[in-house]
Amino acid sequence: MIKFLDLKKVNDLYEPRLSHAIKRVVESGRYVGGGELERFESLMKGVSGADYVIPTGNGLDALTLILEGYKFAGKLKTGDEVIVPANTYIATFLAVWRAGLTPVAVDADRLTMNIDFGKIESAVTERTRAIIIVHLYGKIAFDSRLAELKKKYSLLVIEDCAQSIGAKLNSVSCGSLGNASAFSFYPTKNVGAMGDGGAVATSDVELADVIRSLSNYGSDRRYHNIYKGVNSRLDAIQAAVVNLKLESIDEISSRRVCRAALYERLIDNDDIVKPMFSDDFSNVYHQYVVRTRHRDLFREFLLKHGIETDCHYDVAAIDQPCCSGEFIGDYEVTREIASTCVSLPIGDHLDESQCRMIAEVVNKFKANR
Numbered sequence: 001m002i003k004f005l006d007l008k009k010v011n012d013l014y015e016p017r018l019s020h021a022i023k024r025v026v027e028s029g030r031y032v033g034g035g036e037l038e039r040f041e042s043l044m045k046g047v048s049g050a051d052y053v054i055p056t057g058n059g060l061d062a063l064t065l066i067l068e069g070y071k072f073a074g075k076l077k078t079g080d081e082v083i084v085p086a087n088t089y090i091a092t093f094l095a096v097w098r099a100g101l102t103p104v105a106v107d108a109d110r111l112t113m114n115i116d117f118g119k120i121e122s123a124v125t126e127r128t129r130a131i132i133i134v135h136l137y138g139k140i141a142f143d144s145r146l147a148e149l150k151k152k153y154s155l156l157v158i159e160d161c162a163q164s165i166g167a168k169l170n171s172v173s174c175g176s177l178g179n180a181s182a183f184s185f186y187p188t189k190n191v192g193a194m195g196d197g198g199a200v201a202t203s204d205v206e207l208a209d210v211i212r213s214l215s216n217y218g219s220d221r222r223y224h225n226i227y228k229g230v231n232s233r234l235d236a237i238q239a240a241v242v243n244l245k246l247e248s249i250d251e252i253s254s255r256r257v258c259r260a261a262l263y264e265r266l267i268d269n270d271d272i273v274k275p276m277f278s279d280d281f282s283n284v285y286h287q288y289v290v291r292t293r294h295r296d297l298f299r300e301f302l303l304k305h306g307i308e309t310d311c312h313y314d315v316a317a318i319d320q321p322c323c324s325g326e327f328i329g330d331y332e333v334t335r336e337i338a339s340t341c342v343s344l345p346i347g348d349h350l351d352e353s354q355c356r357m358i359a360e361v362v363n364k365f366k367a368n369r
């Protein structure tokens with residue numbers, strides 16, 4: 001059986017250094033803050049290209065803290081509208097709601113499966129203040145039209161980099177394409193901790209200061225609280241695990257691009273639509289998402305041949321029960337993706353022969369047998 005994901009196998013790649021790193025933290029006696037956190041900030045500055053990095057408890061907190069930080073900094077206020085891609089993971093929406101703002105969903109583009117930059121302007125109202133671009137499945141979502149809209153409507157551009165760590169557009173890293181960015185180190189992400197973790201990256205010193213306080217009980221110094229903040233920290237053990245992986249971020253991305261290149265070269269089936277391929281690191285293939293009108297049959301066929309698959313996501317964020325049908329409008333592509341997407345295994349638990357085997361089985365699938 002080829003598993004969709006095998007985190008034990010992925011983490012075994014880092015042994016014995018991983019166990020040593022954890023043991024070092026255990027023996028240091030310093031479990032919140034300390035050297036691993038300093039190293040984390042420095043590594044993440046390199047990976048994101050941003051001047052300031054604030055570690056957080058998870059990716060959702062990172063996104064929420066950016067939005068709340070802008071409120072405390074006077075750049076957003078309750079009720080402001082934030083544009084989000086309709087087909088993102090629900091966390092992007094949850095962050096907007098948690099910050100007391102209103103998400104306005106924009107449909108996806110059929111080719112990139114990212115936000116449709118051509119559909120953004122018609123969603124802008126006089127209350128629109130920000131846009132969260134999500135580099136979904138690891139593919140950079142950026143376009144000259146975004147820069148124009150940002151200027152024309154004075155929008156804050158926030159990047160959700162939870163799936164795209166290490167991705168670059170030309171030589172600019174995701175994390176410094178907009179005003180502020182959020183990262184996640186949830187165990188299944190390209191750089192995974194052994195628990196939860198996240199980070200904010202930004203080159204805006206004022207925002208960075210506010211978020212650093214907000215994430216630490218709203219304090220600017222010990223026992224002095226200037227905001228009604230939260231407790232959202234990355235602990236030293238998680239930082240030690242993540243640091244080890246951040247040191248080889250380019251290898252992590254390269255291995256994923258290599259597997260995607262194999263799929264791109266070998267998969268050839270009229271019933272299966274492959275994602276756009278690029279080998280310039282503008283896509284770090286967090287997921288390799290193919291589409292087929294015969295999803296159930298296809299997934300069953302693969303499973304019968306010992307291949308697990310997944311769906312990201314079979315119910316779009318806008319159609320989740322928590323949205324209570326509030327998103328009406330033109331979400332044709334988002335819904336088409338939700339009803340046709342299938343994620344093939346792409347993680348570091350696979351070797352080349354397994355990728356070849358997966359491609360062979362995909363090619364054998366026929367919808368009308």
Ligand SMILES: *Cc1c(COP(=O)(O)O)cnc(C)c1O
Pocket residue numbers: 058059060061088089091092134160162163183184185186196197198
């Ligand atoms: C995983 C993810 C998040 C949230 O990260 P957590 O660390 O799980 O809170 C946010 N946005 C996207 C697109 C994600 O994939």
